[in-house]
Amino acid sequence: MYFIASSTVMQANFTLSDFFTILLYVAGVAALVTLIAILLRAYKILGDVKTIIKENQTNITKILEEIPELSKNVSGITAEVDHLAKAFRPSVDNIADTTESITKTVKENNPINETILGAYKTVNNANKVVSEFKAKKDRPINITIDKDFKRH
Numbered sequence: 001m002y003f004i005a006s007s008t009v010m011q012a013n014f015t016l017s018d019f020f021t022i023l024l025y026v027a028g029v030a031a032l033v034t035l036i037a038i039l040l041r042a043y044k045i046l047g048d049v050k051t052i053i054k055e056n057q058t059n060i061t062k063i064l065e066e067i068p069e070l071s072k073n074v075s076g077i078t079a080e081v082d083h084l085a086k087a088f089r090p091s092v093d094n095i096a097d098t099t100e101s102i103t104k105t106v107k108e109n110n111p112i113n114e115t116i117l118g119a120y121k122t123v124n125n126a127n128k129v130v131s132e133f134k135a136k137k138d139r140p141i142n143i144t145i146d147k148d149f150k151r152h
Contacts, residue, residue: 053060106113
């Protein structure tokens with residue numbers, strides 16, 4: 001048994017196309033709300049930037065006035081460094097050649113260097129022996145005689 005409160009019955013038929021149309025409208029409204037929120041945030045940020053620029057206007061102006069002078073200084077320093085690099089280039093090349101020559105000479109004289117090193121080690125060892133001998137010579141000698149010692 002079914003009870004009907006009214007004699008009029010409403011029927012609603014939705015097609016798949018209607019469903020997707022409604023879903024598209026809902027997505028559009030959500031995108032619009034998100035876009036409005038982003039624009040409000042951007043507006044607030046721009047207001048903050050404007051406030052910061054107003055508060056620092058004198059410093060910004062001073063910096064902008066100093067930029068040409070700084071640019072001239074950088075150009076002058078660059079020119080000076082370039083001049084010095086060109087002036088010292090022959091000296092640097094000469095030092096590099098001299099270093100190469102010294103390295104070659106040291107490598108060629110390696111047996112002589114080993115002989116000198118061996119002689120140095122020998123003299124150093126002899127010096128240690130003499131120092132130890134002198135240290136022993138300067139120490140007093142303690143002799144203890146046992147009373148019970150008998151000669152035979």
